[in-house]
Amino acid sequence: MTLYTQQTTEQSGKLLIKCEDETRHPRCPHGPTLLFYMKDKGPEEGFYACAAYRDRKLCSYNVPVKDLNSKQHLNRVYYNLSREYRAIREKFWDETYEKEKHYCLTCNVPLKESDLQPHSEHSLLRSLSENNLKDPTSFLLPINNDKGNAQYYFDLKALQFFEGCLRKLEISKILCMGAPRLHGYLRNHCKNWLQSFLLDLDHRFHYFYDDEEFAWYNMCNNFFFDECQRRKFIRFLKIKSSQRLLLFTDPPFGCRTEPIINTLRELSKLFNEINHLPHQPLPIFWVFPYFSEQYIQAECSAFEMCDYKVNYINHLSYTDNGHKFRKLGSPVRLFTNVPLGLLKLPVGEGYKYCARCERYTALENRHCNKCNKCPSKNGATYRHCLHCGTCVKPYYIHCGDCHRCTQKEGHNCVEYQAKQRCRICGKQGHTEPKCSLRKT
Numbered sequence: 001m002t003l004y005t006q007q008t009t010e011q012s013g014k015l016l017i018k019c020e021d022e023t024r025h026p027r028c029p030h031g032p033t034l035l036f037y038m039k040d041k042g043p044e045e046g047f048y049a050c051a052a053y054r055d056r057k058l059c060s061y062n063v064p065v066k067d068l069n070s071k072q073h074l075n076r077v078y079y080n081l082s083r084e085y086r087a088i089r090e091k092f093w094d095e096t097y098e099k100e101k102h103y104c105l106t107c108n109v110p111l112k113e114s115d116l117q118p119h120s121e122h123s124l125l126r127s128l129s130e131n132n133l134k135d136p137t138s139f140l141l142p143i144n145n146d147k148g149n150a151q152y153y154f155d156l157k158a159l160q161f162f163e164g165c166l167r168k169l170e171i172s173k174i175l176c177m178g179a180p181r182l183h184g185y186l187r188n189h190c191k192n193w194l195q196s197f198l199l200d201l202d203h204r205f206h207y208f209y210d211d212e213e214f215a216w217y218n219m220c221n222n223f224f225f226d227e228c229q230r231r232k233f234i235r236f237l238k239i240k241s242s243q244r245l246l247l248f249t250d251p252p253f254g255c256r257t258e259p260i261i262n263t264l265r266e267l268s269k270l271f272n273e274i275n276h277l278p279h280q281p282l283p284i285f286w287v288f289p290y291f292s293e294q295y296i297q298a299e300c301s302a303f304e305m306c307d308y309k310v311n312y313i314n315h316l317s318y319t320d321n322g323h324k325f326r327k328l329g330s331p332v333r334l335f336t337n338v339p340l341g342l343l344k345l346p347v348g349e350g351y352k353y354c355a356r357c358e359r360y361t362a363l364e365n366r367h368c369n370k371c372n373k374c375p376s377k378n379g380a381t382y383r384h385c386l387h388c389g390t391c392v393k394p395y396y397i398h399c400g401d402c403h404r405c406t407q408k409e410g411h412n413c414v415e416y417q418a419k420q421r422c423r424i425c426g427k428q429g430h431t432e433p434k435c436s437l438r439k440t
């Protein structure tokens, strides 16, 4: 059962989520839970469920608010495995007796020569190379369950694009929150000007990275599994006045936006406190699909969407070559509070500079003089509809009853209008003809 994705909420009505006060919520093994409830019934009728895993098979914690027995649930302590993982790392890297390093992909454990025997029938990677060890995402099997880790890795072009942006913005420290391949890439290619720190739910990184660059972490509730790692992380946040830190995140697309935004706020606050800076949001890069724009902007209007299409190497639909979106390319974009004019998109890869927008946009995104912007969101070339007063997807048809362009012919106008969002201002409850922001 997928209860918690944003799209489900939109369809099924109003499943809300309470995450601000989460440290007071009962805990599952993945930290404080989130409180889910229906808008018309209120939090008392809601339930607490795991912040990280969106499937009961992956984390079975699910307790209705009214069944919460404080003694039973509130003070439950879960065993922290971080210490054990770190002990395995120490042994793995200790070369006093054995130098060779191996990995069992079946059991997901690093091994030395004398550990190999019980794994002889398993899928083994013997004698890991230095390059493998420098970036474990080069050989670890991605955990690509969409209701859990949803581990999809950037392709090389995306990594190079991000590197270019970070250079241009003169970033000197980066937090890779749920971005292990980016972390691996940057620590190997950019270490003389950029320090990277990885925050991820995947405990396997314990084996390859020490506490100076990795913390086992849940970004949906800002939870560190290990206190020692949290302290090291706080040290990493401390910057000199000449340095700049950027927070980069690529969460699973099934994650709700509210808890992530909450975490971004908490981390910004912590960063400012540690550095004795006035309140200001951190520069953030957030990779997410273009169709989530409304949810991100509803919570945080400072985030704008950049036209760059982000590709993954191990996801069929989320690449330019994927079958589902082949015509329009990957639907994955970069959302950021950094002014879009500061980002340079690669001209040889389907992008151009639009002098009127004063930023780079996709080649197919033609500037509309009436809307005064390059309007496309999804990679198609939009056309301007004079009746709607805005640009729309090319295959939309203007409906005389709805007074707007719609996707489906023969739709039920009453039902359709009730659910729609205005394409000009993004709000619900009216459509373009009645929008106060309409220009033409």
Ligand SMILES: C[S@@+](CC[C@H](N)C(=O)[O-])C[C@H]1O[C@@H](n2cnc3c(N)ncnc32)[C@H](O)[C@@H]1O
Pocket: 051, 052, 148, 149, 150, 151, 152, 153, 154, 177, 178, 179, 180, 181, 182, 183, 199, 200, 201, 202, 217, 218, 219, 220, 250, 251, 252, 253
């Ligand atoms: C879509 S992948 C992003 C990887 C990125 N594209 C890269 O190549 O570096 C999501 C990553 O976030 C991690 N993750 C998933 N849920 C998380 C959570 N609740 N907290 C922290 N990390 C999480 C996964 O383990 C995975 O590494």
Ligand SMILES: [Zn+2]
Pocket: 028, 029, 030, 031, 050, 051, 052, 053, 059, 060, 061
């Ligand atoms: Zn859990």
Ligand SMILES: [Zn+2]
Pocket: 104, 105, 106, 107, 108, 118, 119, 122, 123
């Ligand atoms: Zn094994």
Ligand SMILES: [Zn+2]
Pocket: 354, 355, 356, 357, 358, 361, 366, 367, 368, 372, 373, 374
């Ligand atoms: Zn333009």
Ligand SMILES: [Zn+2]
Pocket: 368, 369, 370, 371, 372, 375, 383, 384, 385, 389, 390, 391
């Ligand atoms: Zn237009």
Ligand SMILES: [Zn+2]
Pocket: 385, 386, 387, 388, 389, 392, 397, 398, 399, 403, 404, 405
């Ligand atoms: Zn129209």
Ligand SMILES: [Zn+2]
Pocket: 422, 423, 424, 425, 426, 427, 430, 431, 432, 434, 435, 436, 437
């Ligand atoms: Zn409007």
